[in-house]
Amino acid sequence: xxxxxxxxxxxxxxxxxxxxxxxxxxxxxxxxxxxxxxxxxxxxxxxxxxxxxxxxxxxxxxxxxxxxxxxxxxxxxxxxxxxxxxxxxxxxxxxxxxxxxxxxxxxxxxxxx
Amino acid sequence: xxxxxxxxxxxxxxxxxxxxxxxxxxxxxxxxxxxxxxxxxxxxxxxxxxxxxxxxxxxxxxxxxxxxxxxxxxxxxxxxxxxxxxxxxxxxxxxxxxxxxxxxxxxxxxx
Numbered sequence: 001x002x003x004x005x006x007x008x009x010x011x012x013x014x015x016x017x018x019x020x021x022x023x024x025x026x027x028x029x030x031x032x033x034x035x036x037x038x039x040x041x042x043x044x045x046x047x048x049x050x051x052x053x054x055x056x057x058x059x060x061x062x063x064x065x066x067x068x069x070x071x072x073x074x075x076x077x078x079x080x081x082x083x084x085x086x087x088x089x090x091x092x093x094x095x096x097x098x099x100x101x102x103x104x105x106x107x108x109x110x111x112x113x
Numbered sequence: 114x115x116x117x118x119x120x121x122x123x124x125x126x127x128x129x130x131x132x133x134x135x136x137x138x139x140x141x142x143x144x145x146x147x148x149x150x151x152x153x154x155x156x157x158x159x160x161x162x163x164x165x166x167x168x169x170x171x172x173x174x175x176x177x178x179x180x181x182x183x184x185x186x187x188x189x190x191x192x193x194x195x196x197x198x199x200x201x202x203x204x205x206x207x208x209x210x211x212x213x214x215x216x217x218x219x220x221x222x223x224x
Contacts, residue, residue: 041150041201041218042217043203044203045215087155094161094168094169097163097167098144099209100156104182105155
């Protein structure tokens with residue numbers, strides 16, 4: 001299964017952009033990259049996903065490199081409420097014909113006032 | 114509405130007890146998942162049901178027994194657990210191949 005690696009922790013000043021990297025060098029051509037965040041051990045919350053093109057929604061932007069070996073989640077104007085653990089996930093198609101969502105190690109983002 | 118409801122929120126059980134965790138969704142999703150999360154670790158996939166059939170078991174010990182009675186419900190039956198099984202158990206659902214949505218989890222403590 002494709003694996004993802006992320007920095008353990010990052011700090012970001014409030015109001016600045018937070019750029020969270022993810023390495024997924026073993027990703028296959030049809031495997032999507034998803035990003036979730038988890039606040040205080042609540043259930044993970046969906047943020048954004050993409051295959052090869054850059055994506056943007058009301059929460060964030062996702063930049064995927066052309067070779068698809070890495071991606072960056074961008075929170076354009078971080079607030080204190082964005083303090084959370086951010087997970088980069090690869091959706092893989094398993095041998096059983098079912099999709100699996102494999103979590104990376106996660107980055108603990110702390111937004112500083 | 115992207116709500117996945119898990120009950121109970123907290124469960125304390127002895128090593129000889131039998132208990133169940135329940136998960137419910139009314140989004141018409143046909144894939145449902147159980148994940149286990151230890152403190153300061155990422156969630157780990159345990160089981161996947163697709164169209165009410167068990168399609169993935171990630172080599173989970175038999176003391177964990179999943180059940181999908183219908184397309185809206187997912188249970189996790191627990192029996193003869195060990196203290197190291199104490200964790201946050203997360204349920205999720207999705208349309209097959211689409212974004213998964215998580216419940217808030219059930220905190221399990223085995224004493």
